[in-house]
Amino acid sequence: xxxxxxxxxxxxxxxxxxxxxxxxxxxxxxxxxxxxxxxxxxxxxxxxxxxxxxxxxxxxxxxxxxxxxxxxxxxxxxxxxxxxxxxxxxxxxxxxxxxxxxxxxxxxxxxxxxxxxxxxxxxxxxxxxxxxxxxxxxxxxxxxxxxxxxxxxxxxxxxxxxxxxxxxxxxxxxxxxxxxxxxxxxxxxxxxxxxxxxxxxxxxxxxxxxxxxxxxxxxxxxxxxxxxxxxxxxx
Numbered sequence: 001x002x003x004x005x006x007x008x009x010x011x012x013x014x015x016x017x018x019x020x021x022x023x024x025x026x027x028x029x030x031x032x033x034x035x036x037x038x039x040x041x042x043x044x045x046x047x048x049x050x051x052x053x054x055x056x057x058x059x060x061x062x063x064x065x066x067x068x069x070x071x072x073x074x075x076x077x078x079x080x081x082x083x084x085x086x087x088x089x090x091x092x093x094x095x096x097x098x099x100x101x102x103x104x105x106x107x108x109x110x111x112x113x114x115x116x117x118x119x120x121x122x123x124x125x126x127x128x129x130x131x132x133x134x135x136x137x138x139x140x141x142x143x144x145x146x147x148x149x150x151x152x153x154x155x156x157x158x159x160x161x162x163x164x165x166x167x168x169x170x171x172x173x174x175x176x177x178x179x180x181x182x183x184x185x186x187x188x189x190x191x192x193x194x195x196x197x198x199x200x201x202x203x204x205x206x207x208x209x210x211x212x213x214x215x216x217x218x219x220x221x222x223x224x225x226x227x228x229x230x231x232x233x234x235x
Contacts, residue, residue: 001086003140005134009150010044021097022023022179024173024176025071025172025173025175025176025179026074028176028179028183029072029179031125031183031187032047032092032179032182032183032186035183035187035190038190038193039189039190039193039221039225040224040225042224042227043193043221043224043225046217046220046221046224049217049220050182050186050217050218050221051072051182053065053066053068054070055073056068056178058099060169060171060174060175060178061092061095061096061166061167061169061174062171062174062175063095067171068175071171071172071175072175075209079090085168086147088167088168088170089104089111089147089148089167089168090141090145090147092166092167092168093141093142093148093153093167094142094208095115096117096156096157096160096162096166096167097122097142097160098116100117100160100162101114101115101116101117101159102114102115102116102117102121119135119138119139120138122138122156122159123135123137124140124161125159126152126155126156129154129158130161131151131155131157132135132149132152132154133152133156137197140168151169153168165177186218186221189218189221189222189225192222192225193225
């Protein structure tokens with residue numbers, strides 16, 4: 001069967017989000033270890049939850065979680081066996097469809113089970129974002145390995161709630177993208193810890209407003225910092 005002409009491979013996906021340098025992961029891990037050593041002892045044990053391999057695997061698309069753990073420990077220095085950019089994009093799209101599920105709002109319990117988006121729903125979602133993707137083409141992408149155009153790839157990434165570039169990063173690049181804001185926030189919390197040790201609480205109190213939504217581990221770290229470092233009140 002002839003494939004529709006509305007979708008052809010057009011080279012590497014373009015994006016306003018530039019890929020991080022290949023060695024950024026190593027630099028971030030080094031900075032992360034330095035921050036951990038400067039944190040109060042009670043806080044260091046909380047880094048494990050913050051760097052949970054299962055959560056980072058879901059956020060980055062790096063599979064399996066054991067590979068994330070190995071990359072974080074420095075046990076893997078390179079990306080491993082090289083896969084083509086085309087294969088990586090398709091694998092990440094499949095990952096997104098398998099992990100970013102639709103949660104129906106039907107009042108019937110039997111119909112409230114999360115499920116992968118139908119091809120027609122993905123096509124409509126891309127079209128709503130200004131793309132040009134048919135249900136048939138989505139079928140070709142997921143079932144026959146058709147390469148999406150750079151524009152439609154970016155629209156599909158947005159549809160699944162990730163930034164353009166998610167499907168194109170190597171494992172090391174993808175993990176670096178996830179670690180970057182974590183390291184930035186921890187750097188801020190470290191300054192908060194140093195300020196709290198000197199009796200300055202305003203910067204620490206303001207920190208929770210600077211954290212990204214859903215960072216429960218960050219909030220726990222901030223609370224531990226204030227508990228362990230804030231000076232005692234005079235009797």
